[in-house]
Amino acid sequence: MTQAVWEFPIALPRHAFSMRDAARAGDLWRAFQEAAVGASSRAGWSARRFSEAGTAFVVRTMTVQHRRETYYGEPLRARTWVCRFRRDMISSREVRILDEAGEVVAEATQEWVHIDLGLRTPVRAPESVTEAFPEHDEGSGVELPSFEAVSGPTDVFELRPFYTSMDPLGHANHPAYVDWCDEATSRVMVRAGLDPLLLEPVAEQVVFRGGVGPDQRVEVQSRPIGITPGGDLVLRHRVRLDGDVRAADATTVRRLHGADPILLQRAFGLP
Numbered sequence: 001m002t003q004a005v006w007e008f009p010i011a012l013p014r015h016a017f018s019m020r021d022a023a024r025a026g027d028l029w030r031a032f033q034e035a036a037v038g039a040s041s042r043a044g045w046s047a048r049r050f051s052e053a054g055t056a057f058v059v060r061t062m063t064v065q066h067r068r069e070t071y072y073g074e075p076l077r078a079r080t081w082v083c084r085f086r087r088d089m090i091s092s093r094e095v096r097i098l099d100e101a102g103e104v105v106a107e108a109t110q111e112w113v114h115i116d117l118g119l120r121t122p123v124r125a126p127e128s129v130t131e132a133f134p135e136h137d138e139g140s141g142v143e144l145p146s147f148e149a150v151s152g153p154t155d156v157f158e159l160r161p162f163y164t165s166m167d168p169l170g171h172a173n174h175p176a177y178v179d180w181c182d183e184a185t186s187r188v189m190v191r192a193g194l195d196p197l198l199l200e201p202v203a204e205q206v207v208f209r210g211g212v213g214p215d216q217r218v219e220v221q222s223r224p225i226g227i228t229p230g231g232d233l234v235l236r237h238r239v240r241l242d243g244d245v246r247a248a249d250a251t252t253v254r255r256l257h258g259a260d261p262i263l264l265q266r267a268f269g270l271p
Contacts (some may be wrong), residue, residue, distance in 0.1 A: 004136035006039040010078040021070040025201035029175035034079035044134040057112040063205040081136040087123040111140035134192045147226030154223040157184035163214040171211035184220040192267035202253040209246040224268040231261035
């Protein structure tokens with residue numbers, strides 16, 4: 001069935017929540033991914049059908065804003081549509097996670113690129129794909145909040161992804177990058193005597209440059225770059241592989257739940 005907007009129930013699993021009973025940012029990114037894949041399947045293009053056709057969509061950029069935190073078991077719905085389909089290769093999709101009252105809990109703008117699975121290079125989608133996702137406009141997409149620029153020291157966090165964490169395309173799935181950035185932030189907080197459970201997501205943006213495979217050494221270089229009018233801290237994260245190979249460039253906006261925002265700023269070396 002061809003339609004522009006899809007809306008359906010979506011649930012966050014128990015393991016998506018911290019001891020504060022608040023969903024983690026990376027797991028909300030997974031919910032956005034499930035919403036996109038679910039809408040695609042409902043439009044007739046499941047992951048299996050793409051695989052059989054020898055193609056796939058991969059995320060190039062994604063921007064998220066969190067309106068509020070959500071708790072485990074809260075009834076949620078996903079609402080999603082494609083707002084642009086450029087050159088039959090680049091699909092811009094909007095996703096909203098709504099509560100029972102229809103209010104937005106979190107929102108995302110995703111940019112997906114259609115690729116050849118064998119070559120792992122962009123390729124034009126056939127008409128059967130482009131016709132399945134008619135464009136729909138509901139206004140501007142999601143953007144990061146404004147901020148006043150600051151400069152602070154860089155912290156470095158290293159990790160090696162598990163073999164058992166790879167996605168169906170054989171690399172780290174895109175929400176994992178948000179997990180890595182928040183882990184890097186959490187470790188800075190711990191060293192400063194702050195409880196990482198207090199970390200609350202405000203917004204994120206990730207620009208993906210290349211895939212990360214299992215057991216590759218990943219370096220997350222994090223530094224403060226701004227403070228929003230509300231006092232939230234803006235962090236820039238460079239995700240790099242050996243040889244300074246660019247895997248992604250990320251921006252996260254974070255606050256402390258129920259605590260003075262100055263504490264997070266000081267943890268990252270700001271006066």
